[in-house]
Amino acid sequence: MKAKPTLGSHVVLRDLEGAQKVFLLSSGANRQELRMGKYSAIPLETLLSCPYGAILRREADGGWQRVRHSIEVAEETVEVQENNQHLAQDNSAQSLSPSEVRDLKQKCSGSEVVEALASNSATFASKTKFAQEKYLKKKAQKHVQQVTLLRPSVMELCETYYKQSRNKVCGLRYDYLSSLLCQADVRSGARFLVLDCAAGLVAGAMAQQLAGLGEIYRLFRGSYPEKGLLELDLSESEKSCVRAIHLEALESSDPWSSEWLRLPEAPGDAEGEAIAPGRAEARLTRITKRHNDFKSLEAKAVDGLIVVAEDADLCAEVLELGLPRLSFGGRVCVFGHHLQPLAALQGAWRAGNFVDVRLTQLFTREFQALPLRTHPFMVADANLCEGFILCGSKVGEAEPQEAAGEDSPTKKQRRS
Amino acid sequence: MSLTKHPSVGEFLAGCEEHVNPYRPARLALCPMAADAEISDVSTSDTAREGDFVILWGSYTQIFGIVLKHGEIANNRFGNFHHDEIIGRHFGSRVRSRRGGLWLALLRPSPEFITQSLTHRTQIVYHADISLLRALLDARPGHIICEAGTGSGSVSASLSRALRPNGKLYTFEFHEERQKQAMADFSTYGVLDVVVSQHRDVCNHGFGEELKGQVHGVFLDLPAPWAAVPHVTKCLVFGGKVVAFSPCVEQVDKTATELRRSGYFDVRMLETLATNWGVKRQDATKKKRRTEGTTGTTAAQEAEEEEPKDVPKTSGTGEQWLSYQMPMRSHTGYLLVATRAPDGD
Numbered sequence: 001m002k003a004k005p006t007l008g009s010h011v012v013l014r015d016l017e018g019a020q021k022v023f024l025l026s027s028g029a030n031r032q033e034l035r036m037g038k039y040s041a042i043p044l045e046t047l048l049s050c051p052y053g054a055i056l057r058r059e060a061d062g063g064w065q066r067v068r069h070s071i072e073v074a075e076e077t078v079e080v081q082e083n084n085q086h087l088a089q090d091n092s093a094q095s096l097s098p099s100e101v102r103d104l105k106q107k108c109s110g111s112e113v114v115e116a117l118a119s120n121s122a123t124f125a126s127k128t129k130f131a132q133e134k135y136l137k138k139k140a141q142k143h144v145q146q147v148t149l150l151r152p153s154v155m156e157l158c159e160t161y162y163k164q165s166r167n168k169v170c171g172l173r174y175d176y177l178s179s180l181l182c183q184a185d186v187r188s189g190a191r192f193l194v195l196d197c198a199a200g201l202v203a204g205a206m207a208q209q210l211a212g213l214g215e216i217y218r219l220f221r222g223s224y225p226e227k228g229l230l231e232l233d234l235s236e237s238e239k240s241c242v243r244a245i246h247l248e249a250l251e252s253s254d255p256w257s258s259e260w261l262r263l264p265e266a267p268g269d270a271e272g273e274a275i276a277p278g279r280a281e282a283r284l285t286r287i288t289k290r291h292n293d294f295k296s297l298e299a300k301a302v303d304g305l306i307v308v309a310e311d312a313d314l315c316a317e318v319l320e321l322g323l324p325r326l327s328f329g330g331r332v333c334v335f336g337h338h339l340q341p342l343a344a345l346q347g348a349w350r351a352g353n354f355v356d357v358r359l360t361q362l363f364t365r366e367f368q369a370l371p372l373r374t375h376p377f378m379v380a381d382a383n384l385c386e387g388f389i390l391c392g393s394k395v396g397e398a399e400p401q402e403a404a405g406e407d408s409p410t411k412k413q414r415r416s
Numbered sequence: 417m418s419l420t421k422h423p424s425v426g427e428f429l430a431g432c433e434e435h436v437n438p439y440r441p442a443r444l445a446l447c448p449m450a451a452d453a454e455i456s457d458v459s460t461s462d463t464a465r466e467g468d469f470v471i472l473w474g475s476y477t478q479i480f481g482i483v484l485k486h487g488e489i490a491n492n493r494f495g496n497f498h499h500d501e502i503i504g505r506h507f508g509s510r511v512r513s514r515r516g517g518l519w520l521a522l523l524r525p526s527p528e529f530i531t532q533s534l535t536h537r538t539q540i541v542y543h544a545d546i547s548l549l550r551a552l553l554d555a556r557p558g559h560i561i562c563e564a565g566t567g568s569g570s571v572s573a574s575l576s577r578a579l580r581p582n583g584k585l586y587t588f589e590f591h592e593e594r595q596k597q598a599m600a601d602f603s604t605y606g607v608l609d610v611v612v613s614q615h616r617d618v619c620n621h622g623f624g625e626e627l628k629g630q631v632h633g634v635f636l637d638l639p640a641p642w643a644a645v646p647h648v649t650k651c652l653v654f655g656g657k658v659v660a661f662s663p664c665v666e667q668v669d670k671t672a673t674e675l676r677r678s679g680y681f682d683v684r685m686l687e688t689l690a691t692n693w694g695v696k697r698q699d700a701t702k703k704k705r706r707t708e709g710t711t712g713t714t715a716a717q718e719a720e721e722e723e724p725k726d727v728p729k730t731s732g733t734g735e736q737w738l739s740y741q742m743p744m745r746s747h748t749g750y751l752l753v754a755t756r757a758p759d760g761d
Contacts, residue, residue: 001559001632001653001655003653003654003655003758003759050758051654051655051758051759051760052655052758053654053655053681053755053756053757053758053761054758054760054761066760068757068761069679069681069757069761148681148682151554151655153554154551154554155551155552155554174551175544175547175548175551175688177551178547178548178550178551179543179544179547179548181547182527182528182543182546182547182550182574183528183543183547185524185526185527185528185577187577187580188557188580188581189581208556208557209556209557209578211556211557211558211581211582213581327462327507327508328506328507328508328509329506329507329508329522329523329524330508331526339693339739340739343693343695343737343738343739344737346693346695346737347695347696347697347737348737350695351697355473355521355523356473356476356521356523356529358476358692359692359693359694359695359739360690360691360692360693361690361691361692361693362544362688362689362690362691363688363689363690363691364548364686364687364688364689365686365687366684366685366686367668367685367686367687367750368685369668369669369672369683369684369685369752370672371669371673374665374668374669374685376687385691388693393473393508393521393523394508395508395509395510395521396506396508396509396510398510
């Protein structure tokens with residue numbers, strides 16, 4: 001585990017309001033400006049000199065400086081008695097005018113602005129320590145430019161994508177992602193088939209878990225999002241486990257003639273002359289790799305099948321193609337947002353050749369953990385449960401005499 | 417959504433060679449971390465063998481973990497299952513008791529099945545919390561994680577999978593007898609390549625000199641996690657994560673305060689619960705409205721219950737699947753996570 005981000009690696013930056021963004025640290029021609037929201041850009045060298053977890057703050061001179069983590073939590077031993085009975089809510093408490101605040105912001109650092117605001121507030125001194133802390137935190141969010149450097153772990157990336165746009169990761173929250181990996185028994189050395197419409201984060205997290213041993217066949221049609229795979233900063237060995245398989249090849253009765261697997265025309269053909277020899281060679285290499293990947297998938301059943309997709313038809317199609325390729329005793333896990341299609345699958349699986357079929361929702365909420373003020377965060381638009389996970393283990397067919405109706409335990413056994 | 421027919425056992429076995437069993441770790445440990453490492457290096461047979469620890473699945477509450485031995489019999493409420501009739505069967509088979517009738521599914525011992533089959537010597541941590549704490553700790557191959565206390569080994573089994581290969585889980589238990597039992601379980605599960613189990617009270621004696629500054633994450637499941645914080649700081653790398661599982665708000669509060677004082681940041685408190693949904697079949701042809709009024713519910717209410725309008729029919733068949741919420745654990749514990757401040761802070 002390296003302590004500092006390096007050139008060519010990714011870093012997650014979080015501002016004081018909790019917004020997060022992933023940056024590629026690059027000095028090349030395609031360098032990305034390290035700019036969070038309305039903040040001024042952070043020099044690359046400054047970022048590279050800091051370890052993960054460090055805080056950078058913009059100072060009055062416009063430069064970015066590393067600052068220490070401070071213990072900013074008020075502790076009060078006596079019971080809080082003050083209340084807002086006599087608080088005037090007429091916006092008269094602040095004696096600094098907006099234009100004065102603007103001037104201050106030109107000359108001073110963000111933290112100095114916050115100090116000035118507090119000392120010019122008629123009510124600040126009369127507030128409880130808890131209320132003062134809350135006031136300072138709110139003002140700092142507005143006036144202080146500060147970022148925290150975070151490691152691009154699965155958890156951090158999942159939260160970042162989710163905060164930016166739920167659609168980007170199919171609404172797959174970090175708790176669900178981790179649960180999927182567990183329920184599908186994703187382990188080093190095993191083989192998996194995955195449909196990952198969550199920006200490549202599922203395949204990336206699986207690759208990290210396999211650590212170079214085993215295979216992940218990632219199905220796709222049309223786009224092949226790789227954001228998650230790239231931003232996790234996986235090693236070459238980790239990345240090598242992930243193999244792209246076009247759905248077209250799986251569903252075709254004659255996969256070798258499908259466009260995705262078709263070998264290019266022999267060089268020297270009319271078409272071949274038009275392409276530069278180097279490109280033709282690259283294409284041949286690419287197709288050869290596809291051939292090998294496809295052969296290796298079809299050679300053996302997979303140990304697990306994971307489906308994360310918004311599109312119900314795509315999900316159904318992948319299950320139809322994937323379940324016959326799942327080994328007996330293998331796990332299948334489907335993530336989705338709609339109960340009904342999953343419930344229908346759940347019913348069909350339980351009546352068919354699956355055991356341990358479970359449909360689960362995760363209720364996860366975050367709390368403010370502060371002395372005498374611990375409570376769930378109050379959010380108006382929280383999704384405490386975010387979708388469903390359906391999982392199960394595939395078992396062999398019942399023997400002929402069982403199918404004849406002797407299989408009496410099923411009713412009792414299938415009761416949950 | 418229709419499902420295609422699965423290949424028969426024979427078809428499957430014909431097209432399938434050796435399979436990977438991660439619970440045979442001795443060979444895995446020897447395997448090089450090469451990008452193109454052949455899977456056959458770590459594979460074992462796809463069938464259950466003498467000495468294997470396997471799962472027999474009977475129902476959602478009847479899941480048994482057994483070690484296969486010639487001549488032995490597994491007795492449970494489904495009947496008597498002779499090990500000799502299980503040895504040699506492929507995973508995913510239905511195995512029958514001698515008297516016929518009832519069958520159990522033969523499955524691989526995933527940590528989830530272990531959690532559901534293990535002997536409770538203590539309160540155990542369940543799936544939702546385990547999977548969340550694994551994400552919070554960023555447990556992954558090659559990392560070193562500490563756990564205190566071991567308890568019944570539910571978390572240890574899951575973390576061992578997350579850390580394999582090349583990672584290590586040091587798990588500490590202050591109750592001597594429990595540590596011995598846990599050690600025996602880890603040997604049964606075949607996780608001793610990753611798990612190091614020790615009898616130790618970490619609140620008083622710390623995590624040991626050799627782990628000083630070596631550990632990437634610490635999981636605390638202790639009555640007084642705050643008392644372990646100074647010892648955690650000694651073994652945790654800069655930027656490493658500590659996660660504490662506690663049932664009471666007061667425990668979380670004390671631990672959070674102690675962590676902040678000790679220079680940890682991003683102190684977050686989370687609660688996670690699993691809601692399970694059951695499903696039952698409603699045959700469209702049998703559906704008829706009951707005419708007799710029953711006490712308590714009106715006929716109209718009952719009609720509504722019987723015919724939910726939003727449940728789609730499954731393709732082809734005339735059946736409907738009705739979902740219902742199953743009873744759930746209303747509280748397990750809170751997870752508190754914090755990150756050790758980086759070097760220089």
